[in-house]
Amino acid sequence: MAWLALAGCREAGSGPAGTGPAAARxxxxxxxxxxxxxxxxxxxxxxxxxxxxxxxxxxGVVAVPRPPPPHGAPGDWRxxxxxxxxTCAPAAESAGPFECxxxxxxxxxxxxPDDHEWxxxxxxxxxxxxxxxxxxxxxxxxxxSGYRCGAVRGEPEERVCxxxxxxxxxxEPWDCSFGNEPGTPSRTCVRGGREPLGRRCxxxxxxxxxCxxxxxxxxxxxxxxxxxxxxAPGARCAFATCREPPR
Amino acid sequence: xxxxxxLGALSVALGVAACAAREPAPVAEARLVVAAPIEGDVAxxxxxxxPPGAARIVxxxxxxxxxxxxxxxxxxxxxxxxGACPRRWTGTESAAEERVRLVPAFGVRGGDLAQLGYGxxxxxxxxxxxxxxxxxxxxxxxxxGATIDLTAAEDGHVARxxxxxxxxxxxxxxxxxxxxxxxRSRGEITLEASWELEGVPxxxxxxxxxxxxxxxxxxxxxxxxxxxxxxxxxxxxxxxxAAGGVAAAGSxxxxxxxxxxxxxxxxxxxxxxxxxxxxxxxxxxDCGRSExxxxxxxxxxxxxxxxxFHDLLGRLRPSEPACALxxxxxxxxxxxxxxxxxxxxxxxxxxxxxxxxxxxxALPRPLRRLGGVGCxxxxxxxxxPEPSASWAILRADVCAVCHDAPPRYTxxxxxxxxxxxxxxxxxxxxxxxxxxxxxxxGYLARITGAPERELPPGIATGIACAACHAPHGAHAGELIRxxxxxxxxxxxxxxxxxxxxxxxxxxxxxxxxxxxxxLVHGAAPGATPPHAAVPGGCLGCHGDGDAATTTxxxxxxxxxVDRSRxxxxxxxxxxxxxxxxxxxxxxxxxxxxxxxxxxxxxTPPHARRRAGxxxxxxxxxxxxxxxxxxxxxxxxxxxxALLEGARPR
Numbered sequence: 001m002a003w004l005a006l007a008g009c010r011e012a013g014s015g016p017a018g019t020g021p022a023a024a025r026x027x028x029x030x031x032x033x034x035x036x037x038x039x040x041x042x043x044x045x046x047x048x049x050x051x052x053x054x055x056x057x058x059x060g061v062v063a064v065p066r067p068p069p070p071h072g073a074p075g076d077w078r079x080x081x082x083x084x085x086x087t088c089a090p091a092a093e094s095a096g097p098f099e100c101x102x103x104x105x106x107x108x109x110x111x112x113p114d115d116h117e118w119x120x121x122x123x124x125x126x127x128x129x130x131x132x133x134x135x136x137x138x139x140x141x142x143x144x145s146g147y148r149c150g151a152v153r154g155e156p157e158e159r160v161c162x163x164x165x166x167x168x169x170x171x172e173p174w175d176c177s178f179g180n181e182p183g184t185p186s187r188t189c190v191r192g193g194r195e196p197l198g199r200r201c202x203x204x205x206x207x208x209x210x211c212x213x214x215x216x217x218x219x220x221x222x223x224x225x226x227x228x229x230x231x232a233p234g235a236r237c238a239f240a241t242c243r244e245p246p247r
Numbered sequence: 248x249x250x251x252x253x254l255g256a257l258s259v260a261l262g263v264a265a266c267a268a269r270e271p272a273p274v275a276e277a278r279l280v281v282a283a284p285i286e287g288d289v290a291x292x293x294x295x296x297x298p299p300g301a302a303r304i305v306x307x308x309x310x311x312x313x314x315x316x317x318x319x320x321x322x323x324x325x326x327x328x329x330g331a332c333p334r335r336w337t338g339t340e341s342a343a344e345e346r347v348r349l350v351p352a353f354g355v356r357g358g359d360l361a362q363l364g365y366g367x368x369x370x371x372x373x374x375x376x377x378x379x380x381x382x383x384x385x386x387x388x389x390x391x392g393a394t395i396d397l398t399a400a401e402d403g404h405v406a407r408x409x410x411x412x413x414x415x416x417x418x419x420x421x422x423x424x425x426x427x428x429x430x431r432s433r434g435e436i437t438l439e440a441s442w443e444l445e446g447v448p449x450x451x452x453x454x455x456x457x458x459x460x461x462x463x464x465x466x467x468x469x470x471x472x473x474x475x476x477x478x479x480x481x482x483x484x485x486x487x488x489a490a491g492g493v494a495a496a497g498s499x500x501x502x503x504x505x506x507x508x509x510x511x512x513x514x515x516x517x518x519x520x521x522x523x524x525x526x527x528x529x530x531x532x533d534c535g536r537s538e539x540x541x542x543x544x545x546x547x548x549x550x551x552x553x554x555x556f557h558d559l560l561g562r563l564r565p566s567e568p569a570c571a572l573x574x575x576x577x578x579x580x581x582x583x584x585x586x587x588x589x590x591x592x593x594x595x596x597x598x599x600x601x602x603x604x605x606x607x608x609a610l611p612r613p614l615r616r617l618g619g620v621g622c623x624x625x626x627x628x629x630x631x632p633e634p635s636a637s638w639a640i641l642r643a644d645v646c647a648v649c650h651d652a653p654p655r656y657t658x659x660x661x662x663x664x665x666x667x668x669x670x671x672x673x674x675x676x677x678x679x680x681x682x683x684x685x686x687x688x689g690y691l692a693r694i695t696g697a698p699e700r701e702l703p704p705g706i707a708t709g710i711a712c713a714a715c716h717a718p719h720g721a722h723a724g725e726l727i728r729x730x731x732x733x734x735x736x737x738x739x740x741x742x743x744x745x746x747x748x749x750x751x752x753x754x755x756x757x758x759x760x761x762x763x764x765x766l767v768h769g770a771a772p773g774a775t776p777p778h779a780a781v782p783g784g785c786l787g788c789h790g791d792g793d794a795a796t797t798t799x800x801x802x803x804x805x806x807x808v809d810r811s812r813x814x815x816x817x818x819x820x821x822x823x824x825x826x827x828x829x830x831x832x833x834x835x836x837x838x839x840x841x842x843x844x845x846x847x848x849x850t851p852p853h854a855r856r857r858a859g860x861x862x863x864x865x866x867x868x869x870x871x872x873x874x875x876x877x878x879x880x881x882x883x884x885x886x887x888a889l890l891e892g893a894r895p896r
Contacts, residue, residue, distance in 0.1 A: 093609065096594050096613065108593060109528075109594065109611065109612075111612075115615060117531050117533045133531070133532075134535055135616060136534040136544035137534065137547050137619070137623075138532070138548065138619050140615070141608045141610065144612075184528075
């Protein structure tokens with residue numbers, strides 16, 4: 001009898017119903033005390049902070065423990081913020097469910113950065129999206145807080161965003177991809193492939209990521225490209241950020 | 248196929264805290280979130296429980312959060328709400344399941360309830376959600392719509408009836424092609440099932456309709472049954488994988504397009520009709536791209552059309568989809584058309600539809616895009632409409648999809664009774680010289696300077712909704728189109744009156760000829776225009792009437808004057824002199840004597856005036872009176888003065 005076992009003190013004067021500390025915890029306050037600095041994000045099953053010069057950083061990337069979710073599985077939650085400010089909300093509140101048949105799962109209404117029109121790609125377990133038009137005829141809402149966005153180089157009207165911890169069906173590994181039929185972005189994951197970014201380093205990490213704390217973690221994300229052509233000659237677009245190739 | 252649902256529970260507060268030794272013994276409480284599905288008519292706001300003292304409501308909304316005192320409910324808590332199966336919460340669930348989802352007492356099966364077909368029999372079968380419901384006796388009644396014979400069987404768990412046929416439902420055949428269908432003509436019937444479970448009386452509303460609403464535009468939703476006027480229709484071309492075909496349905500033909508893409512139909516004479524088929528949620532809303540409709544899209548986002556769901560969020564009851572979602576959001580509830588209701592059902596965790604500034608942001612993105620009367624609500628879910636939709640969008644039928652739902656929404660019904668609706672019925676009025684005031688396309692071209700949309704031969708639209716209302720913005724409140732006061736006339740402050748004056752004002756060369764607004768604002772020597780200062784301008788008499796005392800929206804769109812109001816509001820105790828006949832007769836005689844054309848009663852001069860006909864100041868003055876059939880009411884002193892001044896001396 002789970003709730004019968006609960007006992008505690010009602011905190012007098014804790015504010016309106018549902019807004020007290022207990023409620024705040026329930027709504028997903030999930031502090032990350034090991035964070036370094038204020039620029040951190042979940043990356044797959046891992047967590048990274050970007051803090052140049054911090055002890056233990058590799059090219060400015062620090063691997064930190066990813067705190068457990070308020071309850072349930074990590075994938076059930078969508079978290080943002082760093083340190084004591086980190087909060088989580090149920091992922092199901094803002095995106096469609098995965099519908100699975102055998103080894104194939106489809107998400108009819110995948111998470112997108114905001115109410116613009118987007119085309120997206122799933123690269124190494126990271127979702128990268130490019131906006132190609134504002135959405136017309138409705139009241140726009142708050143952007144999804146898990147995406148990091150910026151303007152494409154030389155195209156200030158065009159935005160590109162990256163999500164290092166996108167929705168995935170439970171139980172890795174999955175190989176996910178976006179279908180970008182106009183107006184109908186959907187996401188399909190098939191069983192197989194390798195774990196998403198944030199995985200253990202193994203033999204090597206992909207271009208644009210480094211091995212920190214035995215995790216493949218992305219270099220600092222300042223989204224500014226969709227393809228290599230958006231970058232300066234010789235540079236390459238990796239995880240939506242132009243980067244100089246290793247010499 | 249399995250659906251992986253993520254935990255949607257938000258408010259599981261485990262509230263365990265250490266107690267200071269000096270504090271009195273705490274009361275142990277646990278939080279329990281009670282939810283109900285969107286559909287099912289579960290009245291969560293009337294949630295009750297036994298023992299009554301064992302819980303209290305902490306938060307109420309789409310979900311109800313209870314603080315439960317386990318010690319006061321040793322046998323568990325029995326939850327009950329109208330429409331739901333009783334649920335005993337024994338506390339045996341794990342900590343992660345401190346969330347109860349009430350099950351509707353009955354589900355309903357009956358086929359494609361939103362479009363069963365005109366004259367079609369229907370059978371509604373209640374599916375019990377629990378043993379208590381299985382044993383319940385159910386009674387049925389029709390609460391709105393056509394009168395039908397409704398029979399119940401199997402202790403009320405089955406109801407049978409027949410929907411009205413097309414004629415009885417008021418479906419009018421268009422001259423050709425797709426039939427527009429409004430809430431009024433879709434043959435909708437609302438039924439109510441009533442029962443009692445463990446002392447809790449419950450009701451469930453079930454709506455059945457013969458047809459889904461349709462604007463008549465050739466841009467339609469997948470799965471929507473289209474009604475075609477005439478016979479002999481067949482599918483000439485359809486998208487790959489499509490299989491839908493035309494079926495005869497009485498004097499009509501019907502087609503259910505089952506795939507997105509372009510369909511081509513041909514009638515018995517070989518005339519082709521091309522339609523584009525899509526789903527609302529799958530249509531890109533990139534209409535505002537810089538090379539397309541940028542300004543229109545930007546302006547539209549802030550209009551009442553686009554914000555209607557946003558503004559009503561929290562006050563709508565999503566459990567009443569036909570009312571709440573059918574006209575405040577995109578799509579037809581009950582169809583798999585990618586509309587709001589369809590996507591809502593597709594999402595794993597139904598949103599909570601709460602109030603407050605964060606409520607909109609809390610809606611999932613796919614629903615925000617469909618919440619409100621967005622682009623595809625009027626233009627159709629086909630991404631790029633057929634060229635023929637360019638003129639068809641101007642028809643009142645498009646607005647009628649929502650605004651023809653009497654007795655509550657009477658905009659189109661009223662308008663259809665007005666002379667505005669038939670302004671271009673006479674083919675002569677569709678000539679270029681007349682279209683600027685007799686047809687919507689011509690009027691819009693005249694006042695906006697944009698190219699005139701070309702109508703097919705024989706098509707009349709009247710002065711329809713779009714002439715006076717600007718759904719995309721640049722309006723002066725209530726979507727009233729903002730136009731300038733007529734050149735040379737008085738500055739009219741009231742936006743609606745400016746619209747009226749744009750046609751019903753002083754003749755200008757080659758322009759409009761009706762003169763009511765001129766008469767209203769004209770002043771006889773030493774007199775004040777009697778109706779120039781009526782509050783509300785033209786609509787003060789021709790408009791809403793007793794809108795303040797009626798719940799009907801759109802009341803007054805017939806623009807008729809209720810003369811009884813003259814005597815009760817302004818002319819108290821002294822009814823206005825009605826010299827309608829005498830004034831008009833004198834004007835016609837004078838006009839003829841001055842060399843004008845002979846005019847039959849009720850015929851304005853501009854309808855008869857020949858090219859090269861004489862025009863003098865005296866004739867123009869008399870024309871002003873003759874052009875306004877209500878000159879006697881608008882400003883009799885001024886009309887008399889005009890005639891007196893025109894009289895030969």
